[in-house]
Ligand SMILES: NC(=O)C1=CN([C@@H]2O[C@H](COP(=O)(O)OP(=O)(O)OC[C@H]3O[C@@H](n4cnc5c(N)ncnc54)[C@H](O)[C@@H]3O)[C@@H](O)[C@H]2O)[C@@H](O)CC1
């Protein structure tokens with residue numbers, strides 16, 4: 001499990017060490033880690049180190065200090081280093097070390113910003129050390145002008161020191177221009193804002209450098225499941241299991257206009273290990289399901305007389321069928337775990353329960369928030385995904401899974417997961433229906449297995465969010481495997497799920513050090 005923290009949490013964990021006079025040591029560890037990460041990245045790219053040009057953009061705080069010390073290390077390896085000082089002062093010891101190492105110093109002004117941006121754009125590496133966790137708002141003045149110009153002609157390799165400057169390390173929101181980083185080297189623990197869009201877009205690959213504060217870190221602000229967590233949490237049947245004990249999922253989905261969504265949701269559920277799928281819906285959709293997934297049992301009963309462990313409602317529904325919409329409301333009201341997708345979202349009561357998992361994309365979440373009186377349009381949701389998911393979970397008291405390049409899950413208890421295991425090729429019609437099926441299948445299989453979550457360090461009340469995150473990760477990994485860099489259809493995502501399941505389950509037979517959770521690289 002990857003844990004991420006707010007800037008404030010990291011600073012509080014650092015405080016006892018700073019109070020005991022360890023500040024300079026922490027900074028050295030951070031700077032060494034940053035320099036080492038730059039060298040590794042250049043080596044990975046096959047670039048030469050000696051003579052390589054490095055521009056470090058520095059602010060007046062400790063973030064600038066980290067950048068200058070790191071650049072001093074790089075100068076010591078024969079790189080041509082230039083520091084662009086964006087403030088009227090710089091960390092004095094770090095600046096002195098940088099100059100001793102042979103670095104060149106230039107002061108940024110409004111007048112020379114275009115020249116310096118052009119120079120930085122030609123450099124082999126730009127290190128962004130303008131602002132870190134002490135930032136109040138975004139870049140301003142000539143620093144903002146420099147970064148805006150640089151964004152037009154980006155350097156070959158942009159490395160953010162701790163966080164991309166101008167990005168809120170707690171939320172991932174931006175204020176003003178931010179330089180897109182290829183690599184963010186962050187200290188002491190991942191920052192939550194690096195794992196939530198739009199911050200995740202700016203951060204690129206996130207590399208965590210331990211600096212010795214880790215034992216003092218509190219409960220994380222946000223978590224990310226890794227394959228080793230899936231290995232622990234995914235169910236496997238015992239010899240005595242039968243189809244009913246393995247979990248039965250009821251599906252209320254599809255419509256005459258969108259029958260395929262019901263098929264894809266059923267395929268996702270069947271691929272994700274459920275014991276049985278029961279379908280309730282219009283006869284023409286049921287006919288298509290019978291043809292494409294003969295494993296599904298189709299019926300015409302009511303929610304109350306359909307015996308299931310969980311419900312999936314809403315995929316491919318347009319609200320036109322009153323009987324179907326009644327099934328949706330009955331399922332959400334049943335007290336059983338329920339994944340509510342697409343057409344179900346507008347039909348549900350405002351206040352739900354944690355075992356109801358809502359699966360909006362940004363537009364649907366904006367509509368939901370507007371209905372609940374929280375004025376956020378789609379653009380506002382995309383600019384503040386963590387805040388939007390938090391607010392929706394708080395208002396609805398449901399678990400909210402916000403779909404996107406980074407999928408966020410917020411529980412009504414304010415626990416958060418971020419999964420980013422997929423490929424942009426997953427943005428294809430029907431992909432969300434398959435995801436709903438996977439969530440439904442996992443709700444049916446492990447929703448009542450409190451012990452499984454407790455053993456993995458997950459509070460049983462929070463298991464709905466963990467299940468949604470498991471499903472998001474499985475679905476995304478299946479998509480990435482099926483795509484392998486090429487176009488993808490939703491049906492192939494479902495087909496790839498058993499292969500991913502098998503792959504991650506194999507990790508539970510490995511010893512801890514063989515699992516991939518050892519890596520400090522987040523992607
Ligand atoms: N505290 C520690 O022990 C450690 C901190 N480290 C580094 O220190 C950083 C935090 O350092 P600081 O607290 O000095 O904070 P920053 O380096 O983020 O900078 C804060 C300074 O910038 C000014 N400032 C804030 N917002 C501004 C804005 N929008 N425009 C222009 N100036 C602005 C502030 O007045 C303050 O002087 C971390 O991100 C990390 O890089 C690391 O060295 C590891 C150890």
Ligand SMILES: [K+]
Nearest residue numbers: 128131163165
């Ligand atoms: K920075």
